[in-house]
Amino acid sequence: MTADQILTLAVLIAVVAALIWDRVRSDVVALSGAAVLLVTGVVRPVEVQGAFASPAIIALASLFVIAYALELSGLLDRAITGAVAMCRRLGAAGLWLMLGAIGCLSCFLNSTPIVVLGAPVVRDVATALRLPPKRYLMPLSYITVLTGCCTLIGTSTNLLVDDMARIAGQPRFGIFEITPVGLPMALVGGLYLFLFSGKLMKQSLAEPDAPRGGDIQVDSAQVGDAELFAEQRAFNPRHAAIAAAVFVGAIAAAALNVAPIAATAFAGAVLLILLRVITPDEAYGGLRPQILILIAGMVVIGIAMEESKLAGMATEALIGSLNGVGPLAALIVLYLVTMVLTELLSNATVAVLMTPIAVALAESLGVSARPFLVAVMMAGSAAFATPFGYQTNVIVYQMAGYRYMDFVRVGLPLNLITFAVAVAAIRIVFPF
Template sequence: MTFDQILTLVVLVAVVAALIWDKVRADVVALSGAAVLLATGVVRPIEVQGAFASPAIIALASLFVIAYALELSGLLDRAIEAAVKMCRRLGAAGLWLLLGAIGLVSAFLNSTPIVVLGAPVVRDVAIALKLPPKRFLMPLSYITVLMGCCTLIGTSTNLLVDDMARVAGQPRFSMFEITPVGLPIAAAGALYLFLFSGRLMRGSMTDAAPTTEAAAIDVPGGQVGDVTLFATYRPFQPVKAAIALGIFASAIAVAAMGLAPIAASAFAGAVLLILLRVITADEAYGGLRPQILILIAGMVVLGMAMERSGLAAEATGALVGSMQEFGPLTALIVLYALTMVLTELLSNATVAVLVTPIAVALAESLGVSPRPFLVAVMMAGSAAFATPFGYQTNVIVYQMGGYRYLDFVKVGLPLNFITFAVAIVAIQAFFPF
């Protein structure tokens, strides 16, 4: 191994260890690793600059601004009011419909603020209907994650895998290209949650939920903020709401039709919201989530170092050597399982950066299309259901609902296996080798 490869491996191990240790914010850990690689010359300044200006970062930042404009317009508050009225009429069925509606929104917007906003509503409505909130809060988190797998912009994982694949010379994914795989996974997962999650949590639902909430929720990716700030009532401004919703729909439509990448259409939409005074520039900056963006950028630098130093090729060679006697289906299954296990331990951004170059090289070494392997990384990179710390939304409901750690193991581990099986079948059907 060369000096650059050894140094990159040391930094990689240190970053992963720090993320598992979870005593330092993940974005600070990622920046520290990037700084070491830059200072030692493993990566060049222009490559670090490119990481912070990558299409994934631009798309996510722009979508955060658009989502914040929708929130400030009061549109989300109106939607919540309508949902509460529906739940009071329909009871438990209304709550499940509410979870489905929230999940549908999470296919196009980041799931963390959606769950932060929707979880208190789900909890309060359940209490008003004399139903246990635990029955619905964990499925809320899982459903938003599952629906996020249905579009390119549904999770930061999908955008980051697409970005890393582009760096590796692969064509970009379109907006709904992964939908034929994501939808069966979401449907199977939702059906399982509806039928079995209550039975699996039956013993835990008799425990009293906490009556107070912490001011801030700590997650591996940094603090997601004060729940009461998201719950602040916003007066409804119909004109601003209509403009924000129209611009959001237009940005999605432009990207879906292939007229422009999502990074370009979302960025144009965010700027247009400022020019039309739907949201001020200061409010737009406030809507950004720098801890998420910086974490992703720092991990992209680490991915570039792996590629530039040849460490990714070394790792791929070792994996290919063990997979050479097997077919591409076995390699796909092993890659999915490896990604899923890593996602339970690390952030999804970290896993996407580490595994995507390996997925491309593995497919090329087997003489098959990298597409099914990339889709597997997207799906498995978000399938963190078996622990309360695998995904930010899990942490939110874990604290709010007063769950026990084993509750997530009981409900989430079978969900991991179900989504695993459905994903492999769907990937084979829609992304042939």
């Protein structure tokens, strides 16, 4: 191994250990790892700059502003009132029905904005019913990720794999072609969360919520500094209609490939300022710097793994180790490796790394590449065992003050369950 590879691996191990130790704020841990990599020259300043200005950061920051505009309009307070009324009649079952409804939206819309808007509502409905929000926020993130695997447009990972496969000469996927694999994963995963997630989080649920970054519990749904949201917002129909229309328009434009979600969300946030639905100062107040910095710091570590060739070295070793094995064994190994990488790197990075390997692996075995590409799609989103495998995990991790090990306890079994379901479904639906 080269010096850069050793440094990158050491930083990665140290960051994960510090997050498990849980004595230092997670955003500070991620920034410290990025700083070490920058000072030692593993990554260049321009690459760190690119991480902080990445499409994911732009999209998430813009969605936070749009979500804050919806909060200021009083629309989310109205939604909470209706949700509380339903859940008072149904109790905890009402909250699970709400999670299911949010999951259905994630089949067709990006999960990040859905969780940005849905997490505060779920949290505050649970609080109003005197139920622990931690019991429902982690399942919210997991359910939106699982249902996003049900269609081609449910997650950007699926679209990226499809596009790269097309470049490699493979036919494009239909919107619902992967549904027979994604739907069983979502149903079995949802049932597991309903039956077992509370038991696995029993110790954490007994602790008071401690949102990171200075956030505190308040009585109205919000995204941002809790001090800005302490009072109930009066309902403003005009602002609510405009903010809702901008949100739907931004997501729809991205879903129809008019422009990337980073561009449409950014344009939507600026439009809300121009229409005076939200002031510039309010827009700044709606940002969540702790989450944005945390993601950027982890992206820098992912960049270091690519630049040092640490990730490439691992993937080359994978192809060499699979010589002479059968298609099913190769599929299983490919899925497991992709699943592990997606816990460490961004979903887009994993898609870029693993899609060419999937095609090359299928060609070397003389079989169809379809099942291998679907495996990359499913495993590339199945990031449940850490708070940083997927953006929605980061959002609920910060909001509810989970411990790192909470995600390991609940997410690792979910990884293994969805892995088994996915491989079985792929083997049936996509013959070699």
